[in-house]
Amino acid sequence: MSTLDRARDHIHPVVFPVAVIVILGFVIWGSLAPDSAGEILSNVRVWITETLGWFFIASVAAFLVFLGYLVIGRYAKVRLGPDDSRPDYSYTTWFAMLFSAGMGIGLVFWGVAEPIYHFIDAPRTEGGTDAAALDAMVLTFHHWGLGAWSVYAVLGLSLAYFGYRHDLPMTIRSALYPLIGDRIHGWQGNLVDVLAIFGTMFGIATSLGLGVAQINAGLNAAFDVPIGTGVQVALIAIITVAATISVVTGLDKGIRRLSELNITLAGLLLLFVAVTGPTVLLLSAYVENLGNYVANFVGLMFWSGSYSEADAGWLSAWTIFYWAWWISWAPFVGSFIARISRGRTIREFILGVLLVPALVSFLWFTVMGNTAILFQQDGTADIYGAIEAAGWDESVAMFAMLDVLPLSLLTTVVTIFVITVFFITSSDSGSFVIDMIASGGDLNPPVAMRVFWALSEGAVAAVLLLAGGLSALQAGAIATGLPFTAVLLIVMLGIFKGLRSERDGLTLKEVAAGPLFEGEGETEVLTQRPRPAPPTDGGSDAPAGQA
Numbered sequence: 001m002s003t004l005d006r007a008r009d010h011i012h013p014v015v016f017p018v019a020v021i022v023i024l025g026f027v028i029w030g031s032l033a034p035d036s037a038g039e040i041l042s043n044v045r046v047w048i049t050e051t052l053g054w055f056f057i058a059s060v061a062a063f064l065v066f067l068g069y070l071v072i073g074r075y076a077k078v079r080l081g082p083d084d085s086r087p088d089y090s091y092t093t094w095f096a097m098l099f100s101a102g103m104g105i106g107l108v109f110w111g112v113a114e115p116i117y118h119f120i121d122a123p124r125t126e127g128g129t130d131a132a133a134l135d136a137m138v139l140t141f142h143h144w145g146l147g148a149w150s151v152y153a154v155l156g157l158s159l160a161y162f163g164y165r166h167d168l169p170m171t172i173r174s175a176l177y178p179l180i181g182d183r184i185h186g187w188q189g190n191l192v193d194v195l196a197i198f199g200t201m202f203g204i205a206t207s208l209g210l211g212v213a214q215i216n217a218g219l220n221a222a223f224d225v226p227i228g229t230g231v232q233v234a235l236i237a238i239i240t241v242a243a244t245i246s247v248v249t250g251l252d253k254g255i256r257r258l259s260e261l262n263i264t265l266a267g268l269l270l271l272f273v274a275v276t277g278p279t280v281l282l283l284s285a286y287v288e289n290l291g292n293y294v295a296n297f298v299g300l301m302f303w304s305g306s307y308s309e310a311d312a313g314w315l316s317a318w319t320i321f322y323w324a325w326w327i328s329w330a331p332f333v334g335s336f337i338a339r340i341s342r343g344r345t346i347r348e349f350i351l352g353v354l355l356v357p358a359l360v361s362f363l364w365f366t367v368m369g370n371t372a373i374l375f376q377q378d379g380t381a382d383i384y385g386a387i388e389a390a391g392w393d394e395s396v397a398m399f400a401m402l403d404v405l406p407l408s409l410l411t412t413v414v415t416i417f418v419i420t421v422f423f424i425t426s427s428d429s430g431s432f433v434i435d436m437i438a439s440g441g442d443l444n445p446p447v448a449m450r451v452f453w454a455l456s457e458g459a460v461a462a463v464l465l466l467a468g469g470l471s472a473l474q475a476g477a478i479a480t481g482l483p484f485t486a487v488l489l490i491v492m493l494g495i496f497k498g499l500r501s502e503r504d505g506l507t508l509k510e511v512a513a514g515p516l517f518e519g520e521g522e523t524e525v526l527t528q529r530p531r532p533a534p535p536t537d538g539g540s541d542a543p544a545g546q547a
Contacts, residue, residue, distance in 0.1 A: 030463030038468030045475035049316035113397035115369030155334030169441025178497035203328030240458030324481030
């Protein structure tokens with residue numbers, strides 16, 4: 001069979017063409033009328049954040065409450081696989097891979113910029129003070145902590161549970177099976193998968209856009225390469241070609257080794273800043289930052305700005321954007337963590353996914369953020385001034401801090417390399433996940449289709465940059481995150497009803513025909529019950545993808 005014939009047989013007859021038509025339509029529109037696209041995206045963002053910001057905030061809070069219930073409730077010992085299955089990886093290896101999921105372009109881009117912003121333009125206290133420094137780290141932890149990872153945990157749990165325990169295809173539509181049964185193969189399932197593709201596409205495009213902006217800033221700091229949209233679009237084209245080559249040549253081992261090298265370099269960069277910066281302060285700040293995050297957790301999680309117009313505007317620009325961005329990334333990261341979690345209990349899965357990446361992210365932000373705030377306070381570096389001088393371009397913040405540390409040229413080059421590899425691996429892995437969804441759960445997508453999606457990701461990122469830079473990138477993430485938020489809420493119901501089917505000794509098909517909240521009085525231990533037979537012919541038990 002030719003490559004073209006295999007690709008044609010591989011695509012889903014509804015999901016693929018609908019997704020392609022809309023995405024290509026957006027690319028053409030944004031290319032021909034970037035100003036119009038930018039204005040409309042900006043208006044969409046304002047409307048969503050002002051009208052439905054509470055929905056994002058309430059949804060993320062609901063995800064955390066639901067996961068907490070599963071951790072302490074009757075379903076905590078259910079395994080993501082048959083009852084006799086055991087994890088494929090040791091705790092050490094699993095934690096290391098969860099750590100790799102937590103590292104990415106976003107951490108490098110915002111590691112310095114976000115704490116500095118919250119320190120100077122403090123939303124809840126006087127800017128530039130010690131109180132503002134403390135609150136800046138609490139707010140940053142809020143955006144990159146348990147709320148963010150609850151989004152990934154819900155979808156990853158769904159994929160792993162229905163894929164490994166019930167042998168359903170590892171696509172988002174499978175979570176709907178306990179709710180609507182075989183109708184997941186109809187328009188409802190198609191709609192969910194199309195929304196997942198949109199979310200993943202725009203979420204990755206947002207990260208790629210941020211990445212090339214920071215690469216451009218690094219090249220300017222090291223080699224005086226001019227900063228501009230034209231340069232950034234050219235960088236997108238070059239790095240997208242590199243990602244496409246990795247897809248075509250099948251450099252799985254090479255990409256894996258490159259990713260391991262990348263994480264090592266990011267860790268060394270973190271260690272370098274910690275050692276050459278205010279080491280003692282950073283050690284004590286990490287402990288205090290964690291304590292303040294825990295103390296303020298509930299209030300921040302439900303903070304929606306109802307009593308202050310200024311607070312509402314700040315939340316729209318920061319918290320709501322982050323929640324939408326994480327939600328749009330959920331299919332991508334959720335597939336990765338589902339892939340590596342076969343055999344874990346639900347309690348192990350949730351605690352590992354919520355705590356390990358969050359603690360690593362907190363360490364990164366403490367080292368980078370507290371160092372930057374100290375330099376800003378004592379006049380060592382005017383990082384906020386550098387952002388302002390660059391036209392409020394946050395991508396320069398990291399390099400403004402590195403510039404006052406030893407070996408600044410070397411660390412700048414290392415940072416550029418780290419971001420570039422994150423770009424390549426994110427694009428490669430993202431194209432795999434999108435193609436898996438577009439094929440209805442095929443875990444062995446043909447190369448031609450992965451190339452198509454890799455090129456599409458680069459094109460969408462370039463169009464968003466042309467249509468308004470960071471503002472357009474954020475608008476794209478928010479617009480696609482909104483409908484998928486509703487999908488994740490439905491996914492929660494699907495998980496709940498799937499677990500209830502085991503308690504009642506029913507198949508998923510039988511429970512799909514019953515009411516949602518009937519007979520919740522039993523408390524038997526589920527791990528001793530034989531596994532129900534799969535309700536359909538099922539799908540592959542193979543991993544869900546690679547990040």
